[in-house]
Amino acid sequence: MYDIIVIGGGPAGLAAAVEAKKEGVDNILILERDRELGGILNQCIHNGFGLHTFKEQLTGPEYAGRYIDMAMDLKIPYKLNTMVLDMERKDDDTKVVHAINEEDGYMALEAKAVILTMGCRERTAGAIGIPGFRPAGVFTAGTAQRFINMEGYMTGKEVVILGSGDIGLIMARRMTLEGAHVKCVCEIMPYSNGLTRNIVQCLDDFNIPLKLSHTITFIHGKDRVEAVDVTQVDENLKPIPGTTETIPCDTLLLSVGLIPENEISRGAGVEIDRRTQGPSISELCETNLPGVFAAGNVVHVHDLVDFVSQEAALAGKGAARYVKGHLEEDINFTTVNGDGIGNVVPEKITVANLDDSVNCYMRVRKVSTDTVINCYIGDEKIATKKARKFVPAEMVNFKIKKSDLEKYHDGELKFVVEPKEA
Amino acid sequence: MKKEMVCISCPMGCHLTVEGEGDNWTVTGNSCKNGERYGIQEMTDPRRILPTTVVIKGAMISRLPVKTAQEIPKGKLFDAMDELSKVVVEAPVKVGDVVLKNVCDTGIDVIATKTMPAV
Numbered sequence: 001m002y003d004i005i006v007i008g009g010g011p012a013g014l015a016a017a018v019e020a021k022k023e024g025v026d027n028i029l030i031l032e033r034d035r036e037l038g039g040i041l042n043q044c045i046h047n048g049f050g051l052h053t054f055k056e057q058l059t060g061p062e063y064a065g066r067y068i069d070m071a072m073d074l075k076i077p078y079k080l081n082t083m084v085l086d087m088e089r090k091d092d093d094t095k096v097v098h099a100i101n102e103e104d105g106y107m108a109l110e111a112k113a114v115i116l117t118m119g120c121r122e123r124t125a126g127a128i129g130i131p132g133f134r135p136a137g138v139f140t141a142g143t144a145q146r147f148i149n150m151e152g153y154m155t156g157k158e159v160v161i162l163g164s165g166d167i168g169l170i171m172a173r174r175m176t177l178e179g180a181h182v183k184c185v186c187e188i189m190p191y192s193n194g195l196t197r198n199i200v201q202c203l204d205d206f207n208i209p210l211k212l213s214h215t216i217t218f219i220h221g222k223d224r225v226e227a228v229d230v231t232q233v234d235e236n237l238k239p240i241p242g243t244t245e246t247i248p249c250d251t252l253l254l255s256v257g258l259i260p261e262n263e264i265s266r267g268a269g270v271e272i273d274r275r276t277q278g279p280s281i282s283e284l285c286e287t288n289l290p291g292v293f294a295a296g297n298v299v300h301v302h303d304l305v306d307f308v309s310q311e312a313a314l315a316g317k318g319a320a321r322y323v324k325g326h327l328e329e330d331i332n333f334t335t336v337n338g339d340g341i342g343n344v345v346p347e348k349i350t351v352a353n354l355d356d357s358v359n360c361y362m363r364v365r366k367v368s369t370d371t372v373i374n375c376y377i378g379d380e381k382i383a384t385k386k387a388r389k390f391v392p393a394e395m396v397n398f399k400i401k402k403s404d405l406e407k408y409h410d411g412e413l414k415f416v417v418e419p420k421e422a
Numbered sequence: 423m424k425k426e427m428v429c430i431s432c433p434m435g436c437h438l439t440v441e442g443e444g445d446n447w448t449v450t451g452n453s454c455k456n457g458e459r460y461g462i463q464e465m466t467d468p469r470r471i472l473p474t475t476v477v478i479k480g481a482m483i484s485r486l487p488v489k490t491a492q493e494i495p496k497g498k499l500f501d502a503m504d505e506l507s508k509v510v511v512e513a514p515v516k517v518g519d520v521v522l523k524n525v526c527d528t529g530i531d532v533i534a535t536k537t538m539p540a541v
């Protein structure tokens with residue numbers, strides 16, 4: 001029996017395993033379905049990772065490499081090319097992870113604790129229902145990224161990108177540098193969903209137009225994409241008749257959102273928060289199932305890998321405490337999204353497990369300036385988060401002090417966007 | 423001269439105002455020293471790190487991720503891509519290994535960003 005099995009060897013899984021090992025748990029196993037550790041970072045060859053964690057700008061493979069080195073230095077065992085099929089919890093609280101690979105065949109691996117770090121997947125053309133045919137040349141941005149950066153295949157020459165999330169912006173630059181002509185990036189919302197710095201260095205640097213409040217209303221071409229119809233939308237996101245422009249292209253990239261990948265979690269009975277589409281977790285990333293932890297993009301989609309690593313380290317710490325029988329389970333507080341907030345993670349807090357504070361991560365629903373986020377328990381305001389500007393694309397990290405929570409025994413933390421007081 | 427820009431030094435994305443001329447520039451709106459450096463650099467000699475890939479033989483996959491060890495002039499990005507398209511390296515490669523010296527006469531090397539063993 002393992003102490004801890006980590007499902008997924010990307011940035012979250014590596015950080016969780018490293019932290020658990022540092023906390024004194026030795027018998028750990030990482031299961032990774034790909035041919036190498038590092039997860040999606042292996043295809044994110046651009047720089048900008050690690051400013052918080054390492055105080056320098058690393059590329060994705062470099063950031064992953066640092067954590068892989070840490071895991072190797074700590075001699076944490078792992079299995080590659082291993083697909084986890086299912087997880088269950090037995091009556092005596094043992095977890096059984098069912099997995100399969102070419103070498104070992106089918107395995108039923110037992111563990112005291114499991115950390116879920118499967119990451120997320122991209123929404124596809126099917127998920128957003130664009131009318132038209134289903135020709136070759138329609139890719140999710142991440143698929144194109146993998147083809148170009150890892151396999152060495154160029155996916156097209158005349159490109160339109162739908163969605164201004166970070167992957168779409170990064171791919172606009174990447175395809176331009178590789179010789180493609182990126183005609184435009186269309187975004188259905190009136191603002192971009194990517195980081196501002198990516199608009200500057202990926203679009204503005206190469207004069208690629210960003211068409212806000214525009215979407216794709218038809219894909220032309222039967223065998224290969226020949227053109228797309230780009231149409232302006234109104235404030236209700238409905239296409240405005242008469243504003244359609246047909247743009248010839250051979251490739252359409254979709255960067256239209258990410259979904260936490262929770263088939264295994266759901267199958268095991270992990271409670272999913274419908275706002276994040278990921279497991280509801282505690283301050284140390286424990287799900288509703290004792291001894292089952294979750295961290296990273298499988299919980300909620302992050303903008304920065306540094307925060308994934310931070311969150312996953314908490315999961316590693318939580319799992320280590322659980323294995324040693326030191327984890328407190330009495331929940332004192334729950335969190336809830338009030339006006340203007342889309343979701344809050346963690347969903348529940350056990351004060352006794354906190355060191356000196358808890359980081360509450362949240363997303364605002366719309367862009368605002370001259371506002372603050374206030375945290376209330378009942379009618380009492382216990383903390384305020386200030387920023388020059390809140391945008392949905394940038395996750396807010398709202399740190400709440402343990403000492404502020406200790407003044408109340410229990411309750412509900414409600415986060416609300418409110419006007420800045422004069 | 424006066425220009426407003428967004429700092430790309432880190433994901434904070436500070437809105438900078440850069441004012442001045444010649445060797446005399448003032449930057450406002452930045453939250454750190456990097457912002458000041460970026461603002462002045464952007465007005466006098468804009469530069470970017472270039473992350474891309476080169477062909478690798480004898481490794482598990484066919485492309486090795488690389489980057490310029492420092493920022494290179496923005497105007498040389500496409501010339502550097504041309505030069506790098508001719509580079510072929512053999513596995514094994516370690517992160518930080520130089521794959522191309524002095525790209526486009528910038529005095530800046532291009533280095534591997536991933537360790538790739540020979541298979």
